[in-house]
Amino acid sequence: MKTISRRNVLGTAAVGAAAATLPARPARAAGKSLTIGVCSDFSGTYSDVGGNTSVACVQQALEDFGAANKGYDVTIIKGDHQNKPDIGAGLARQWFDSGVDLLIDVPNSAVGLAIAGVAAEKNKAYINSNAATSKLTGSACNAQTIHWTYDTYMLSHSTGGAMVANGGKSWFFITANYAFGQLLRDQTEAVVKGAGGTVVGDVDYPFPQTTDFSSFLVQAQSSGAQVLGLANAGKDTVNSIKQAHQFGITQSGMKIAGLLIFINDVHGIGLDIAQGLVLTESFYWNMNDQTRAFTKRLLPKTPNNYPSMGQAGCYSGALHFMKAVDAIGVPAASSGAAVVEQMKKMPTDDDAFGKRYVREDGRFMCPSYLFQVKKPGESSISWDYYTLLHTTPAEKTFAPLATEGCPLVKA
Amino acid sequence: MFMIFGKPAPLLFGQLLLGIINGSFYAMLSMGLAIIFGLLKIINFAHGAMFMIGAFVTWGLLNYLGINFWFALVLSPVIVGGLGLVLERTVIQRIYKLDILYGLLLTFGIAQVLQGVMTNYYGSSGVSYNAPDLLSGVLNLGFMYLPVYRGFVIFAAVIICGVTWFLIERTKLGALLRAATENPALVQSFGVNVPRLIALTFAGGVGLAALAGVLAAPLYSVNPDMGSELINTVFAVVVIGGMGSIGGAILTGFALGIIEGFTDVFYPPGSAVVVFVVMAIVLLARPAGLFGKLA
Numbered sequence: 001m002k003t004i005s006r007r008n009v010l011g012t013a014a015v016g017a018a019a020a021t022l023p024a025r026p027a028r029a030a031g032k033s034l035t036i037g038v039c040s041d042f043s044g045t046y047s048d049v050g051g052n053t054s055v056a057c058v059q060q061a062l063e064d065f066g067a068a069n070k071g072y073d074v075t076i077i078k079g080d081h082q083n084k085p086d087i088g089a090g091l092a093r094q095w096f097d098s099g100v101d102l103l104i105d106v107p108n109s110a111v112g113l114a115i116a117g118v119a120a121e122k123n124k125a126y127i128n129s130n131a132a133t134s135k136l137t138g139s140a141c142n143a144q145t146i147h148w149t150y151d152t153y154m155l156s157h158s159t160g161g162a163m164v165a166n167g168g169k170s171w172f173f174i175t176a177n178y179a180f181g182q183l184l185r186d187q188t189e190a191v192v193k194g195a196g197g198t199v200v201g202d203v204d205y206p207f208p209q210t211t212d213f214s215s216f217l218v219q220a221q222s223s224g225a226q227v228l229g230l231a232n233a234g235k236d237t238v239n240s241i242k243q244a245h246q247f248g249i250t251q252s253g254m255k256i257a258g259l260l261i262f263i264n265d266v267h268g269i270g271l272d273i274a275q276g277l278v279l280t281e282s283f284y285w286n287m288n289d290q291t292r293a294f295t296k297r298l299l300p301k302t303p304n305n306y307p308s309m310g311q312a313g314c315y316s317g318a319l320h321f322m323k324a325v326d327a328i329g330v331p332a333a334s335s336g337a338a339v340v341e342q343m344k345k346m347p348t349d350d351d352a353f354g355k356r357y358v359r360e361d362g363r364f365m366c367p368s369y370l371f372q373v374k375k376p377g378e379s380s381i382s383w384d385y386y387t388l389l390h391t392t393p394a395e396k397t398f399a400p401l402a403t404e405g406c407p408l409v410k411a
Numbered sequence: 412m413f414m415i416f417g418k419p420a421p422l423l424f425g426q427l428l429l430g431i432i433n434g435s436f437y438a439m440l441s442m443g444l445a446i447i448f449g450l451l452k453i454i455n456f457a458h459g460a461m462f463m464i465g466a467f468v469t470w471g472l473l474n475y476l477g478i479n480f481w482f483a484l485v486l487s488p489v490i491v492g493g494l495g496l497v498l499e500r501t502v503i504q505r506i507y508k509l510d511i512l513y514g515l516l517l518t519f520g521i522a523q524v525l526q527g528v529m530t531n532y533y534g535s536s537g538v539s540y541n542a543p544d545l546l547s548g549v550l551n552l553g554f555m556y557l558p559v560y561r562g563f564v565i566f567a568a569v570i571i572c573g574v575t576w577f578l579i580e581r582t583k584l585g586a587l588l589r590a591a592t593e594n595p596a597l598v599q600s601f602g603v604n605v606p607r608l609i610a611l612t613f614a615g616g617v618g619l620a621a622l623a624g625v626l627a628a629p630l631y632s633v634n635p636d637m638g639s640e641l642i643n644t645v646f647a648v649v650v651i652g653g654m655g656s657i658g659g660a661i662l663t664g665f666a667l668g669i670i671e672g673f674t675d676v677f678y679p680p681g682s683a684v685v686v687f688v689v690m691a692i693v694l695l696a697r698p699a700g701l702f703g704k705l706a
Contacts, residue, residue: 043530044636177680203675206683211631211640212433215675215682218425218555235537239632242539246558246630248549268632270539 032330033073036318037100039091039115040130042080045208045234046107048264048305050130052078054105054314056301061318064297064350070326081106083208085114096122101333102321105314109133109180119144124336125321125343129313132180132233132260134187134399137363141406144336146343148364149313150282152180153399155259156187158280158368158392160229163257164195168227171197171257172220174213174240176232177204184259185231200225207232213240217247226255233260238268245273262308266373266385274385277373282366282397283309283352284386294351306383312352317364320348356394361406365394418676421554426672428552432561434668435568436623440641441648441660442575443619449655450592450612453503453514458645459638460522461617465491465624466633467529470540480543484625491621492614499613504606522639529635537634564626571622572661579657588612647690653703663701 038058040050055078067074079095081088088111092103096118102125106112112131119126120142128136129148132155136147171192175181181204189199201223203216217240220228228249230240237258244256258265261279285295285306294315298307307315324342325333333339344358356366371386379385401409415423440462447455468487472478478486498521506513541547542560550557579585588608591598595605624638631637648667652659667686674685693701 203679205679209640209683211637214432214561215426215429215672216679218429219422219676221556222419222422222425235632235634242632243630246542246549246560248556248558251549252556268537268539 031073032071033075034102034325034330034333035075035077035100036102036104036321037092037095038076038078038105038314039081039088039095039103040078040105041083041107042078044083045236046083046130048268049234049262049308049310050105050107053302053305053307053311054130056298057307057311057315058104058318059301060294060298061315061322064315065319065322067322072322074322081108081111083108083111085110087111089114089118092118092126093122096124101125101325101339102127102318104128104317104321105130105310107131107310109135109183110178112136113140113179116140116142116145119336122336125333125339126336127314127317127321129317130310133183134404135183137359137361138399138404138406141361141404141408143362143408144340146317146340146358146362146364148317149309149366150280150368151363151398152184152187154282154368154392154397155280156184156191158370158390158397159257159259159278160188160191161195162278162370162390163227163255164192164197168255168257169197170225171199171227171229172223172225173199173202173229173231174216174220175202175204176207176236178207180233181207181231185229188229188231188257188259207236210236211239213243214247216240217244217249221247221249221252221254227257228254229257229259231259233262234265235268237261238265241269241277242273250276262310263306263383263385264308267306267383271374271376271379271385274373275375278370278389279373280368280370281309281386282368283307283312284369284371284388285312286384286386287369287388290351290354307352313364316348316350316353319350320346320358359398359401361401361404361409363398365398367394368392368397416677422676423673425555426676427669428555428557429561429675430669430672431665432564432668433671434665435564436627436641436664437645437648437668438572438661438664439568439623439626440620440645441652441664442572442657443616443623444645444649445652445655445657445660446575446579446619447613447616448649449657450588451507451609452511452592453507453518453613454511455616456515456519456642457498457522457525458518458617458620459640459642460525461491461495461620461638462624462627462641463529463633463635463638464494464525465621466540466628466637467533467538467624468621469625469628470538470633473540474538480625480629484622487625488618488621491624492618495617496610496614499610503613504610522642526635526639533635537632537637540628540633542629560629564630567626571619575619576657576661644686647686651686651690651693651700653700656700656702659700659702 038055040054041047042051058076062074079091092115104127106128107130109131112128126145127148132152134151134153173185175185230237258279266274285291320343324339328342348356353366358364370390372389444458447453465487468490469483472483546560546563548559591605591608599605648663649660652663671682674682
């Protein structure tokens with residue numbers, strides 16, 4: 001008879017926990033089985049713009065593709081990178097080793113860049129939909145990585161360019177002091193200066209432990225700049241905008257350029273404070289009949305959170321991945337480079353982004369939209385927050401191929 | 412423009428005021444910690460979570476029951492104090508006889524559970540709470556615009572700290588509390604119910620954290636991490652002031668808020684570490700803290 005000791009129980013529990021993180025893997029030869037891993041922030045600053053809504057978007061992509069009807073057996077697993085590059089890279093390595101065919105989402109530029117390296121090393125497909133850094137298609141680009149949805153070049157040129165064009169010539173930046181914030185600030189600064197504007201001041205605040213922005217806001221106010229540029233994201237942006245309102249910054253005529261604002265942030269800030277903000281997204285659920293139809297199908301899976309551009313990008317990316325796998329067959333798709341090459345050959349077509357394509361450096365090419373946040377009275381239905389001001393075509397939205405320094409692109 | 416150290420004077424006055432506002436929260440939170448540590452010898456790592464729950468209760472009172480800020484100012488500390496009472500009676504009192512580190516681990520675990528539960532229900536971006544209409548304006552002080560609500564926070568914090576200090580240091584109840592921690596058996600022999608006294612002290616300490624949470628709700632976004640972000644700084648404040656010294660905690664809280672405010676002007680990236688630099692220096696010079704007595 002086997003006695004149950006504490007050690008036995010602990011041992012069994014440990015094996016059980018390890019098994020739970022590994023995808024169940026029926027023999028590949030027997031059927032068309034695939035595993036998609038959603039690596040995101042499920043508990044921190046960026047969990048509302050990625051997290052479970054991203055998982056729901058991948059599920060939606062499988063349904064719209066008709067995976068089950070076409071005989072595919074697709075498992076979705078999810079993992080929390082906790083905004084730490086080492087945890088994200090470790091998770092990616094473990095997933096790829098245990099047979100994950102596609103890793104998707106990954107908000108946070110530092111984590112996003114770390115995983116790009118792992119994907120190349122393991123030759124597995126990686127779609128980043130939620131990190132901003134344009135280095136993913138620049139110096140850090142590789143044959144396994146596609147950067148979907150948006151990047152710092154798009155944000156700085158669209159929002160920054162529009163603010164300068166409307167007379168906002170002098171800028172003061174409040175910057176999250178890490179890879180993403182600095183890059184976004186530098187690129188926006190270049191846009192502002194290129195258009196004849198000036199930068200009168202800049203504060204780099206410690207990330208991620210800052211919640212009180214009041215002293216930076218008072219410095220911005222006393223600088224006399226016309227535009228306050230926020231080179232941050234997520235909860236930090238929400239806090240800075242709310243506090244700017246408390247200090248009467250917007251009321252005194254200073255304009256706020258939120259360089260990365262998602263619809264989920266606008267929801268958190270509330271229209272009474274967010275009204276009038278100018279921002280850039282490449283997807284808005286209430287844009288046209290297709291986007292509304294997509295959102296209507298998706299909402300039962302994520303009733304309290306409408307999709308932002310990054311989450312919609314997970315839908316669009318996963319759908320396109322499935323089409324590419326279908327074209328080259330499951331065995332060939334175990335090579336990340338092969339399936340990504342196929343994704344670059346085929347045009348994309350989905351309800352969220354329409355008919356687009358993936359450029360040779362791994363850049364998903366879509367237009368960007370400059371939006372203004374509506375006044376409370378103008379919003380008729382829930383999450384009806386944006387008015388479209390301007391559309392930038394895809395070729396102008398992202399950096400020209402030649403200027404990026406991506407090693408994949410031949411001169 | 413009048414300059415000090417190469418910075419415009421109005422900017423520095425503004426920072427001084429903002430530093431005092433942040434210091435208000437440090438003072439209120441570190442005072443509760445100092446009371447609990449001084450009287451119960453528990454390093455209460457759940458203090459930040461209680462602050463966070465206080466803010467969420469305030470939000471919940473308004474959104475589910477329509478109870479406004481002014482009533483929440485009283486109700487929320489009472490509700491969270493009640494939660495503290497339950498925790499003390501069911502869990503915390505069991506570890507009084509153990510090493511002090513067990514209390515730290517236990518309360519840290521409680522904080523993690525509370526944070527996890529709130530993240531599960533409300534997401535990590537949290538919810539927003541507006542200042543009451545009466546306090547929603549902006550005052551033009553000449554050198555800066557001061558939101559009326561922030562002015563109110565300073566006023567409220569000074570009163571709360573003053574009253575608490577007076578209760579503990581200058582009243583019979585306070586004397587009883589201090590005696591009960593020095594020698595529980597002796598005080599018990601005078602017919603005082605010491606366990607009940609200690610439980611109520613714990614409830615009072617976390618009630619203070621909740622009160623700070625109510626005041627913080629309109630200032631910061633109400634989110635599950637708001638306490639854990641603050642608690643490390645607040646512990647540094649308690650250590651600098653001297654573990655268990657209530658007056659020390661209050662003074663150090665305000666002083667460090669001001670130091671942090673000036674760091675924001677002269678070297679913004681350093682504002683997150685300056686408190687810990689001060690802590691290291693103080694511990695080297697006075698290991699028991701500025702106002703603490705060596706045991």
